[in-house]
Amino acid sequence: MKKIIFLSLVVLSFVYTSCVSKKKLIDAEARAKEMQLKLDKNDKNQADCSQLRTQLNDALNQVKLKEVEVEAEKTRTQSYERQVDNLKNTNQNLLDRMSDLSVLSKTGAENIKKSLETMSEQGRYIKDLNASVQKKDSLNMALVMNIKRSLDNVNDKDINVEVKKGVVYISISDKLMFKSGSDDVLASAENVLSKIAKVVNDHKDFDILVEGHTDNVPMKTACIDDNWDLSAKRATSIVRYLQRKYKVDPKRMTAGGRGEHIPKTSN
Template identity: 40%
Template sequence: MKNMKKSLFIVALAVGALAFSSCASKKDLENCRAENNQLSADYQSAKETIAANNARIKSLEDQLAQARESAAALQGSLDNSLRNANSNNINISKLVDQINESNQYIRHLVEVKSKSDSLNMVLTNNLTRSLSREELKEVDVQVLKGVVYISLADNMLYKSGSYEVNDRAEQTLSKIAKIITDYKDYDVLIEGNTDNVPINTANDKMKNIRNNWDLSCLRAASVVQYLQDRFGVNPKRLTAGGRGEYNPLATNDTELGKQRNRRTQIIITPKLDQFMDLIGEAPETKSAK
């Protein structure tokens, strides 16, 4: 009886071991299949990556070949240019000297212009400060394109119906004369301007004047002589000119516009001969052969 129980125990143990072994083998098989599937997917991905990299490498190789061709063409152009430069005997040093000379001339012109602009501003400020509040209502001072313009209303400058300077203008003209005298490196143009109303030839003072051209010129000449005779301004620096009705500031359709157009301008400019000398100093440009 004991032997039979022992035999049955052994048989049961064997059957259990066989069943456990069978379960373990099935699980391993599933694991192997899953690993195989993953490896297959990784292999396919690797193949695709390799194919893409090969295509990229091919594209880079093509680009490199094109770059080498371009470099060879550029080198050929450079060699050709150097041969032409040598054959034509271009003197690079001389060209550099010419460029430097031109640059120096340009810098000099810029310095002269800056100095002129600064002097114009000082001149304008000095004149404006010297004028009274009442005078500033009839005198306009401004700088345009490097030139100082002093515009005076005709009713302040001249006697009624005349081109003669009146006594009222003396104080204002004395201040302008001082500025002109202080800034000796400037020329002065006195320019007369009128509206478009024909002159009244019935007026005895106007009977010898033909038109607004005559009137504008005579008024400018009167101011020139006044500056010379009353305040000793060097006449060699003065020029008188008239523009008649042909340089209006405003429309002549209104009384206010006509009043603005009836004016005399004192235009203060740097001496032109200085600028002509600068032009004469300009470096000559010589073409390189």
């Protein structure tokens, strides 16, 4: 009887130990999965953080560039203001002397007065012009930042936003808009065009020029004569798309084709 009892205890002990080991294994696997999920989430957060840091650096570089331009504009403004002050002082000195110059004829005095008034008007014009330039630069910068924020999920290689000579340029890869050799707007273009249309509709002080570009590979179809014709039809398709789908005022838009003559990339 003792042997039977002993064997039973051994079997029971073995079963109990197996259950405990299996439970520990399951718990360990659960913890490992949980840790892996946390690691995956951490990797994604780091990637997102890196992308945001890149976007922030781009924005900061734009701001620094604009600060340099504003500082240069400020220097020019100060120079203009000094010129205006000098003109005012000269005007006043001449006006003071006019009252003491009895030999001047009435006609001569009036001519001098008109000249001085003209100089004063020129000074005001310079100040107004400078203020207008500064306002335009500020509006352009705000527009660029709005467009970049709206298009932050678009591949940087497919779209570029910049300011050149006081004009905001948005360059979009043709593969986002059209099939090769076609002027029909792709359905996938709606993602970009809808966001651009919203910004355009929110900034009604700006007019829009849509330019089409092609490479220098010759082409001709029953409906398209050459690359120049294709680029013009593509530009027209875009403005019609913006007008019909997003109600952009057609009076604000102009469509033009550049063909292969001013390519956006090397041929």
